[in-house]
Amino acid sequence: xxxxxxxxxxxxxxxxxxxxxxxxxxxxxxxxxxxxxxxxxxxxxxxxxxxxxxxxxxxxxxxxxxxxxxxxxxxxxxxxxxxxxxxxxxxxxxxxxxxxxxxxxxxxxxxxxxxxxxxxxxxxxxxxxxxxxxxxxxxxxxxxxxxxxxxxxxxxxxxxxxxxxxxxxxxxxxxxxxxxxxxxxxxxxxxxxxxxxxxxxxxxxxxxxxxxxxxxxxxxxxxxxxxxxxxxxxxxxxxxxxxxxxxxxxxxxxxxxxxxxxxxxxxxxxxxxxxxxxxxxxxxxxxxxxxxxxxxxxxxxxxxxxxxxxxxxxxxxxxxxxxxxxxxxxxxxxxxxxxxxxxxxxxxxxxxxxxxxxxxxxxxxxxxxxxxxxxxxxxxxxxxxxxxxxxxxxxxxxxxxxxxxxxxxxxxx
Ligand code: PGA
Ligand code: ZN
Numbered sequence: 469x470x471x472x473x474x475x476x477x478x479x480x481x482x483x484x485x486x487x488x489x490x491x492x493x494x495x496x497x498x499x500x501x502x503x504x505x506x507x508x509x510x511x512x513x514x515x516x517x518x519x520x521x522x523x524x525x526x527x528x529x530x531x532x533x534x535x536x537x538x539x540x541x542x543x544x545x546x547x548x549x550x551x552x553x554x555x556x557x558x559x560x561x562x563x564x565x566x567x568x569x570x571x572x573x574x575x576x577x578x579x580x581x582x583x584x585x586x587x588x589x590x591x592x593x594x595x596x597x598x599x600x601x602x603x604x605x606x607x608x609x610x611x612x613x614x615x616x617x618x619x620x621x622x623x624x625x626x627x628x629x630x631x632x633x634x635x636x637x638x639x640x641x642x643x644x645x646x647x648x649x650x651x652x653x654x655x656x657x658x659x660x661x662x663x664x665x666x667x668x669x670x671x672x673x674x675x676x677x678x679x680x681x682x683x684x685x686x687x688x689x690x691x692x693x694x695x696x697x698x699x700x701x702x703x704x705x706x707x708x709x710x711x712x713x714x715x716x717x718x719x720x721x722x723x724x725x726x727x728x729x730x731x732x733x734x735x736x737x738x739x740x741x742x743x744x745x746x747x748x749x750x751x752x753x754x755x756x757x758x759x760x761x762x763x764x765x766x767x768x769x770x771x772x773x774x775x776x777x778x779x780x781x782x783x784x785x786x787x788x789x790x791x792x793x794x795x796x797x798x799x800x801x802x803x804x805x806x807x808x809x810x811x812x813x814x815x816x817x818x819x820x821x822x823x824x825x826x827x828x829x830x831x832x833x834x835x836x837x838x839x840x841x842x843x844x845x846x847x848x849x850x851x852x853x854x855x856x857x858x859x860x861x862x863x864x865x866x867x868x869x870x871x872x873x874x875x876x877x878x879x880x881x
């Protein structure tokens with residue numbers, strides 16, 4: 469179908485809403501002169517990388533709303549649909565600061581996505597297909613990374629390691645979702661068996677908060693993955709363990725301070741390598757501090773060869789094209805995490821995808837710990853040809869993305 473001539477923006481709004489942690493964030497809504505309408509909310513992180521753009525200007529969401537009224541609301545009326553680069557560039561100019569501290573990266577993210585969504589609607593296309601512009605068609609569905617146990621800043625009283633992950637791959641996306649849920653349940657069952665009297669809670673991303681140490685929690689995850697894998701739920705379903713260490717969160721004065729041990733840089737590289745080999749980890753995110761491009765490269769040379777383990781940069785890159793270019797030159801990682809609101813627009817996120825792709829690295833689209841129930845994230849791996857989607861296992865705001873993927877799959881069949 470050839471999209472008809474694009475319409476124009478007739479109205480934009482920005483409002484304060486709340487994320488899954490109950491913190492204020494923003495939602496943008498855009499109308500066109502032909503009566504289409506779309507809205508998008510922006511998520512928020514808790515373990516934020518230091519090189520992320522500012523989520524909100526100083527003074528918070530209220531100041532973002534004021535500045536939106538002063539610099540965007542009327543000025544963007546009349547802009548033509550269908551030119552994401554022009555829209556995002558105009559947003560950057562309206563902000564005028566390198567770290568988006570005038571409007572806030574969450575404001576630009578919500579607007580960038582609302583614009584993409586209303587364009588897709590005007591074209592009569594799903595978001596991913598509109599963004600892909602004829603590429604990645606038919607779509608390849610991503611491997612799913614789901615958070616089974618939470619620690620770090622996402623869980624009170626949990627281990628230091630932030631996320632104990634299952635990486636699920638299957639010929640059918642809904643089988644991968646089922647597999648992740650089964651591993652989550654199995655971990656819950658074992659925790660209850662082991663701590664019959666304890667009050668067991670869940671963290672910000674829906675994973676269990678384990679009352680165990682780092683190593684024991686990992687053993688629990690690995691063994692639960694194995695049990696469910698061995699059950700053979702579906703042909704071709706693969707459930708393998710991984711970690712997001714978010715190591716910058718427990719990096720103090722040059723050392724990695726765990727509750728059980730303190731390691732220097734070489735010690736940390738050796739420790740992560742040992743865990744990867746011993747437990748067959750297939751996904752290792754932010755194993756080192758966010759400034760240690762060289763240390764990442766050492767680890768990737770050891771465990772990432774041939775794509776055996778995905779070594780993923782999140783806080784290391786903060787979806788910043790310049791930092792990703794540096795990491796690709798140094799072979800710091802073989803995978804790059806994408807969070808639109810770390811950089812503020814879809815256009816810059818796409819630039820990161822291009823840099824990663826040119827270096828032969830994979831990309832993984834990711835949620836934030838504070839999410840909205842918006843489904844738009846599910847479209848990004850299809851649009852960008854990403855190998856992975858990281859969006860948790862349970863919780864309505866996480867399931868909204870997984871269910872959208874299931875919907876997209878059923879439309880393609
Ligand atoms: P955040 O963390 O959304 O709280 O920043 C998620 C992650 O580190 O992947
Ligand atoms: Zn991370």
